[in-house]
Amino acid sequence: MKMVGIGCLLLFTSVSYAAELEPIQVSRDGRGFARATSGKSFTPWGFNYDHDRNxxxxxxxxxxxxxxxxxxxxxxxxxxxxxxxxxxxxxAFMSAPDKPRPAALAQLKRLVKLAQQQELYLDLTGLGCYHKQDIPKWYHALDEQERWKTQAAFWSAIAETCAGSPAIFCYDLMNEPVVPGGAKPQENWLGPGLGDKFFVQYISRDRADRDRAEIAKAWISQLVQAIRQHDQQHLITVGLVPWSLDRPGLSSGFAPEKIADELDFIAVHLYPKSGKQAEALETLAGFAAAGKPVIIEEMFPLGCSAAELGEFIDQSQPQACGWIGFYWGMTPAEYRKGDQTIGQALTLAWLELFQSQRLAGIGD
Structure with missing residues (x-):
């Protein structure tokens, strides 16, 4: 696989630290990030390493x-x-509701060490249920209260494993969580699939006349507490869909202005559409209005050209202070060999944009 990485890693006390790496914290002005020791600014610029080329x-x-x-x-x-x-x-990490898998935690520890060696920071996004066939039956069967307890146990184990490492940029509680909006209970914990993967999850199946934002805040608070029992230092966020703003129509229930106090920064997933960068920028401004630093945690030229995505990145800099795209295990040189599929051509254009923006000074 071929990806690019940012670099600031913490690791376990038994591991020698790279001199260049410092823990990352929110900057004093509250608008971005800084290295904890030197105070130098830090701009997240990197990749989702969510799957390989296959x-x-x-x-x-x-x-x-x-x-x-x-x-x-x-x-x-x-x-x-x-x-x-x-x-x-x-x-992969829980063998039972309250039992983490030691082998998986050991491999995660190995990954954190690798990140530190490469001077890359990790955005650890948890609680994934991307492949339905890999989700334990017992996990599906849990009610809301027990499911939250298992999710807290997951994060407790991850934080205990990673707390001592400067290579951790943040813990992202879940990718694209949703609180149901209707009165009718959801039949499943998963949202609609994208191909063979399920990226959206419900944190509750039955709203039961509760306020959606209060459900989201209670869930975040329980997981944050589980992390903070072991790790008081590293940043915490949650990956939000763009329709999380508290506006008429479709909404995730995770309105940024209502959950911001529970998080260190806001992470939003934005895929601008051709000719509609202004709409994406307006959405981004809505997230920035919550008063916390904002990272665009997912972006890619799906609905626009790479050039238009580049324009969006440039125009988003007053509101965003970090950008993360995708890398799926092939370098630009590999993509240039032979005939390309449409998807490969898009990915090559993205990687070339990534490199050009980096050379232009984005990232650090």
Whole structure:
């Protein structure tokens, strides 16, 4: 795989620290990020490392093909990244509602060490249920209260494993959580699929006349407490869909202005559409109005050209202070060999944009 990474890693006390790495914190003015020791500004610029070129999730190959992971981290670093977003699956880390898998935690510890060696920071996004076939049946069967307890146990184990490492940029509680908006209970914990993957999850199946924002805040608070029992230092956020703003129509229930106090910064996923950058910028401004630093945690030229995405990145800088795209295990040089599919051509254009923006001074 080929990705770029940002670089600031904390690791366990038994590991020698790279001199260049410092923990990352919110800057004093509250508008961005800074290195904790030197005070120098830090701009997240990197990749989602969510699957490989064959669609496999990291846990599918990180045991048997560790050399691939090492190569991909080196490639992401060489592309100019300083942050890599990792997606951790519930089924890979929990063998029972209250029992983490020691082998998975050991492999995560190995990954954190690799990130530190490459001087990359990790955005650890948890509680993934991306492949339905990998979700434990017992997890599906839990009610809301017990499910939240298991999710807290997951984060407690992750934080205890990673608390001592400067390589952790943040803990992202869940990718694109949603509180149901209707009176009728949801039949499933998962939202609609995208291909064979499920990126959206409900944190409750039955709203039961409760305020949606209060449900979201209670859920965040429980998971934050589980993390803070072991880690008082690293930043915490949650990855929000763009329709999280408290506006008429479709909404996730995670209105940023109502949950901001529970988080260190806001993470939003934005995919601008061709000719509609102004709409995406308006949405971004809505997230920035919550008064916390904002990172665009997912972006890609899906509905626009790479050039238009580049314009959006430039125009978003007054509201955003970090940008994370995607890397799926192939370098630009590999994409340029032979005929390209439409998807490969899009990815190549994205990687070339990533490198050009990095050279233009975005990132650090």
């Amino acid at each position: 669609g496999r999730l990291l846990e599918d190959y990180w045991n048997d093909e560790w050399s691939t992971v090492e190569e991909d981290f080196a490639e992401m670093k060489s592309l100019g990244a300083n942050v890599v977003r990792i997606h951790l699956q519930v089924g």
